Amino acid sequence: MRIRAYGKINLYLQVLDKFPRGKRGYHRLQTIYQTIGLYDEIILSQSEGPEIEISCDHPLVPQGPKNLVYKAVSLLRKYAGVKRGINIEIVKKIPVGAGLGGGSSDAAATLQGLNRLWKLNYTRNTLLPISAQLGCDVPFFLYGHTVLGEGYGEVITPLPGIKNKWVLLVKPDFVLSTKWVYEHLGKIRLTEPINIIKIKTRHSQYGRKRGSSLPGSSLLTIGKIRKILKDGVEKLLYNRLEEVTIAYYPIISQIKKELLEGGADCALMSGSGPTVFALLKDQRLGKKLQQRMEKYKFSTWLVKTV
Template sequence: MQVFEKAPAKINLTLDVLSKRPDGYHEVEMIMTTVDLADRLGFTELDEDKIEIISDSKYVPNDKRNLAYRAAALFKKTYQIKKGIRITIDKYIPVSAGLAGGSSDAAATLRALNQLWSLNIPASELADIGVQIGSDVAFCVYNSTAVVRGRGEIITELSAPPACWVVLAKPSIGVSTPTVFQDLNLADIKHPNTELMISSIEADDYQLMTQHLGNVLEQVTFAHHQEVAQIKDRLKNSGADAVLMSGSGPTVYGLTRHQSRAKRMYNSLRGFCQEVFIVRMLGYDKT
């Protein structure tokens, strides 16, 4: 028995940090959506009670460091499944990019094992498992557009955002998310307007959406990594309607409604940035 599952990348349309929580995490409020850049995962049942990870990428660990491995282990433990699973991961989403590639793989694993073993577990319950694996996993379970609050566990789904092209650019550096949050000065934040972003999505208003992108972590990542700020400037100067860093970075994206302009934005980054993609806003998994 074998099933296949897509794991789309996510981008932040907004990312706000409201306060530091007693548990050491930060209280966040953000709007996230998906784009049609996706990892592809295959799942094969094994008679032996073990978890195998096979990947075409040297950057993907095949042990407990892998979020898909952890998702499978937690799923099997939660529902007392004594069978094994082999997970093959065809990696298309850049790693350590602020695009939730690992989290999306974990979410795809939860959805696939639910299907493989015919358990009919509701998405909300899978999301509860996902929270135990990583902050973005619960959102990724839904493959949609949503307001995400708390530390990632409170999810309110929205309509798909206005259709447009998205040019993603990831420089060849890594960013430490814990360090970015640690260096964030909560007293010096210009908060994005989450409610206006919600309104723009629900009204399918592309112009309004581009006016209200916002990510409070940009200032911290830009201070540590000047090349991330330079990518943002290049995308702006090449005609993007709006530009934002996703998550804690380092990936930056630009939006446009015109394919020809998307190509111009893409070309402006050639030679400057190794990993550049032209994709479509997805908002929910059409497949």
């Protein structure tokens, strides 16, 4: 069985206060996910023994118990009372440590694939709490398309879809740990470098006020989100984590500046970074910007929303 595990961008990402002690210690989020046409492939095949065998063509992806796909199999087997083994091959196309959700998408695709392969017939609502144990992005990938994620990511609300929008992904030549980014959140304050990367639409009117502290950050209502999406997704874009990444890696700011000067409607870092995405009016502009960014030796992908 071969499954596509699509990547994502975050159109909006607000980080709120931490969960109380005893509730995992993670930050509460409000984020709007969007799947994109860049994907890994997950190949599942039955095993005669009880072992979970993971293989991957990327050197940075662990192939044992530390792999999120391995953990997904273990949790599903425990929940379902299944003891059979499985061979899983991961063909990586989504860059690792890029803020595009590759590992989380692989885990979600594995849950969905095994649900069919093992004929468990679980509903998505049954798989949701299992996926939430794997990370805040995994529940979203059980849904895909355009989705609001809240809480630790396990509270999911589908939104009006943003289909067939051209997206250019630009990744500088380094990876970022999500853990590192969150550890540094709150250690810096919003400073002038953010002003270098003017978004053509002032997203701050919809998100937190400039300079507001993390615990006081505000939430968007479903009604306001739907209104903004109706007016144009460009008005929604915001990522709280940009403050951290740009403070330590100002190249992110320069990528955004290049994309906007080149004609992109808007540009934003996805997730914990370092990938920056630009929303585009057509493929022609995408190819033009792709050439512009590749001269700086950045990795680029021109894809559509799905």
